[in-house]
Amino acid sequence: MNDDPAQRHSAFRFHGNWQEFARIAFPNLLLTIVTLGIYRFWATTREREYLWSKTDFIDERLEWTGRGIELFIGFIMVFLLIGLPIIVIQFISQGLIFRGQTAVAGIVTIAMFVLLFYLSGVAYFRALRYRLSRTYWRGIRGGSNNPGFGYGLSYMWKNFVGVLPIFLLVPWSMISLWNERWNSMSFGPHSFESTARWQPLMKRYLLFYLVPFLLFFGAITLAVAAATSGADIGALGGAGMAVGGILVVIAILGLYIILPLAALAYYSKYFRIAVGGLRLHNLEFEFRARAPNWILFFLANMAIVICTLGIGYIFMPYRNWKFFIDHLEAYGEINIDELTQSETVVSKHGEGLLDAFDVGAI
Amino acid sequence: METFFNVWHYDGRSAVRRKVEIQTIGRQFFLLENERRHGPFAFSDVEYVTRKEDVDVYGLTDVDGWRLMLSGPVPDELSELLPVQRKYGGWVDRLGLGKATIAFTLASAAAVAIVLLSPQWLAPLIPDSIDRQLGDALVGDFGGRFCSTPAGDAALKKLVNSLDRNPQDLQVEVAKIDMINAVALPGGKVILFDGLVKQARSPDEVAGVLAHEIGHVREKHVMQALLRQMGLAVVLGGVDGNSGALVNNMLAMSYSRESEAEADAHSMKALGTANISPVGTASFFDRLSELDGSARDGDNGQGIAGYMSSHPLSRARKQAFEKSIVKGRNYKPALTPTEWTELKTMCTQDRKAKSGFGFEFE
Numbered sequence A: 001m002n003d004d005p006a007q008r009h010s011a012f013r014f015h016g017n018w019q020e021f022a023r024i025a026f027p028n029l030l031l032t033i034v035t036l037g038i039y040r041f042w043a044t045t046r047e048r049e050y051l052w053s054k055t056d057f058i059d060e061r062l063e064w065t066g067r068g069i070e071l072f073i074g075f076i077m078v079f080l081l082i083g084l085p086i087i088v089i090q091f092i093s094q095g096l097i098f099r100g101q102t103a104v105a106g107i108v109t110i111a112m113f114v115l116l117f118y119l120s121g122v123a124y125f126r127a128l129r130y131r132l133s134r135t136y137w138r139g140i141r142g143g144s145n146n147p148g149f150g151y152g153l154s155y156m157w158k159n160f161v162g163v164l165p166i167f168l169l170v171p172w173s174m175i176s177l178w179n180e181r182w183n184s185m186s187f188g189p190h191s192f193e194s195t196a197r198w199q200p201l202m203k204r205y206l207l208f209y210l211v212p213f214l215l216f217f218g219a220i221t222l223a224v225a226a227a228t229s230g231a232d233i234g235a236l237g238g239a240g241m242a243v244g245g246i247l248v249v250i251a252i253l254g255l256y257i258i259l260p261l262a263a264l265a266y267y268s269k270y271f272r273i274a275v276g277g278l279r280l281h282n283l284e285f286e287f288r289a290r291a292p293n294w295i296l297f298f299l300a301n302m303a304i305v306i307c308t309l310g311i312g313y314i315f316m317p318y319r320n321w322k323f324f325i326d327h328l329e330a331y332g333e334i335n336i337d338e339l340t341q342s343e344t345v346v347s348k349h350g351e352g353l354l355d356a357f358d359v360g361a362i
Numbered sequence B: 001m002e003t004f005f006n007v008w009h010y011d012g013r014s015a016v017r018r019k020v021e022i023q024t025i026g027r028q029f030f031l032l033e034n035e036r037r038h039g040p041f042a043f044s045d046v047e048y049v050t051r052k053e054d055v056d057v058y059g060l061t062d063v064d065g066w067r068l069m070l071s072g073p074v075p076d077e078l079s080e081l082l083p084v085q086r087k088y089g090g091w092v093d094r095l096g097l098g099k100a101t102i103a104f105t106l107a108s109a110a111a112v113a114i115v116l117l118s119p120q121w122l123a124p125l126i127p128d129s130i131d132r133q134l135g136d137a138l139v140g141d142f143g144g145r146f147c148s149t150p151a152g153d154a155a156l157k158k159l160v161n162s163l164d165r166n167p168q169d170l171q172v173e174v175a176k177i178d179m180i181n182a183v184a185l186p187g188g189k190v191i192l193f194d195g196l197v198k199q200a201r202s203p204d205e206v207a208g209v210l211a212h213e214i215g216h217v218r219e220k221h222v223m224q225a226l227l228r229q230m231g232l233a234v235v236l237g238g239v240d241g242n243s244g245a246l247v248n249n250m251l252a253m254s255y256s257r258e259s260e261a262e263a264d265a266h267s268m269k270a271l272g273t274a275n276i277s278p279v280g281t282a283s284f285f286d287r288l289s290e291l292d293g294s295a296r297d298g299d300n301g302q303g304i305a306g307y308m309s310s311h312p313l314s315r316a317r318k319q320a321f322e323k324s325i326v327k328g329r330n331y332k333p334a335l336t337p338t339e340w341t342e343l344k345t346m347c348t349q350d351r352k353a354k355s356g357f358g359f360e361f362e
Ligand SMILES: [Zn+2]
Pocket: B212, B213, B216, B255, B260, B263, B310, B311
C-alpha cells in the first residue's frame, strides 16, 4: 500500500478546536492549583493526548502514549539528582565566601554552571527522544538508542564556538546541533537524516545582529544633527526637547519592537531551514511559516494573554501545536509494509530534565 | 460472535492497518482478518490507550504498538470485558472532578500546614552535633571579620556568662560590619555587628539585644526557621533558582511573631537573673523606631532597615521591656565603664579584622 502525500493538500492536518481544548485546560488549571502544581505533569499529558489525537498524518491520527507519572518520576529524579546537590553546593560555596575563600567559591560556582549547561544540552536531546518514543502512528513509534550524554558535550563546545567570535557563529551552532540531534533519532525502522545548512541563515542573522548597531548609529546621527541645528534654532528651546523625545521613542522602538521582530525573522528562517533539511527514508519535510506568520502568531498570542488577564496562557500549548502542524508539510512516500516497529529502547521516565530547566516545546 | 461495529487493528510489528472482527472465547479473543486469525489474546492484558474522535483505542500489555480500535456502538458483552476509559488519571477518575478537587485542596492545605508547623517539632530532634557542624560550615571565621582583643573578649565573655547558664554552648562574636544588626545562626552562634555595639549608649542595651539572640538559640528558632524555609521551597514549586541565597536569607531571616515574643521573654528573664536593667533595651528600641522615620537618607538607614526587617519593632515590644522594670530594684550595670569601653572599641583596636562585607549582602 503506497500513499503519495504530495498529491494531497497537506500530509499534516489539525482538527482540534479551542472549545474542546478549553474543556481540558480549565480542569487542568484547577487541579494544578489545588495540588500545588503537582498535577501539572498529568495536565501536560492530557493536553498532548488531545492535541496528538486531533492531528492527522496522511490517513491516520497520531497517538500520544506518554503518562503523567513518567513526567512526575522524571521531575523527582531531577530534584534528587540535581536539585538537592545544587542546594548543597550553593550552601558550601556560601560558607566558603563567609570564610573569605572567594576564589574557591568562585571555582565551585563556575563548575556548577558548567555542569548545569551540560545537563541542559542532555535535557534537550532527551526531551526530543522521549517525545518521539511516545508518539505512535499506525502502531509504530519513534525513538533513539542514544542516551544523549555525548550530545551534551557537543552542546557545550558548539555553543562555546558559536559565541566565541563575537556571537557570529551562533547560526552555525544552532543548525549543527539540530542536525546532530535529529541524526540520532529514528521512526520505525528508519533513521532521520538531517542535513540542514547554516550558510543560508547568515544574511538573516546579520540583519538581527546589526539592528542594535544601526539603531545606535541612527541615534548618534540624529543627536549630532540636533546639536548642530540646535545652534541655529536654540532660541526655540522646545526643539531640543522634541529631538530628545524622538530619540527616546526610537530607542524604545528599537528595544521593544524592532529587535524582537528581527529575532523572529531570524528564527522563522532558522526553523524553515532546519525542518527543510530533515528527511525520514523517502519523506521530506517542510515548514512553511514565514516571518510574517510568526509575527502575527506572536502578536495574537500576546493579545490573547493580555486580553484575558493571563488566563489565556493555558491555551498556549494548543496555539503552539496548531501553528506547528498547520505549517508542517511532508513530501515523498511511505511504504507501509516497510514501516516496522522501532527497536529503540524506551525510558520509563519523562522529560524531567527539560522540565527542570524550563525550556520550551519543539 | 459477529459484530457490526468497526474494528481496526495494528499488530505493532508493521504499520499495516487491518480490518478485523473480534471472536470472543471466554476471557480470550481472536482477531479475524479475511483468512488470517490473530491471537489468542487475553482480555486481562488489554489496556486503555486513548480516544481519537469517536474511536476508542486499546493496547496490549507488553506488545509495543499493538492496537485495537473500536468505533460505533460497542456491544455490551464486549465493553464489559474491556478496561474502563481514563480521563484525568487514576485518582481523579475514581473520585470525580469535584470530589478530587476538594480532596486535593485539603491535602495541599495539610501539606502546607505540616511544613509550617513541623519545624517546631522537628527542630529539637536535630542533634546538636549537626547543628554545630552546620554553623561551622556556614560561618567559619566569618571571613576574618570577627574582632578580638584580650580585654574586649573578656568583657564580652562576662556579658555572655551573666546572661546564660551554659555559655560554653554559645559562640558570641562581634563582627567588624557597620550595620545595626545582630543575628543568631546555627550551632549556637550569635553575631553582634560592630555598628550595633558602637551606637549603643550603655552595655545594658547590648545585653538586652544579646539576650534576645541567645533566646533564639535556646528556643531552637534558628533550626526551625531553616527547616521551614527549606520545606516551603520543596512544597511550593520545587527548587527555585534562588535557594542558594539561603545564608543571606538566614541573615535577614524573619522569625514568626511568636518566636520574637519568646526571644523577648527569654531576654527579659535573662536580664532579670543577671540583675541588668531592661531600661536600656527599651530605649534602644525607642531610638531605633525614631531613626526609622528620619534616617532613610543617612548612612545608617540601611543598617536600621536590616535590623527592622529581621526584628519588626512594635510599640508592644518596647512596652513589654518597660513593664519588666522592677521599681526600686538595685540594678547593676552589665559592664564596668572600662569593660564597656574595651568592648566598644574592640573592632577599632583590632586592626587584623577585615571590615565590611567583601561580597554582595542582599
Ligand atoms: Zn529576634
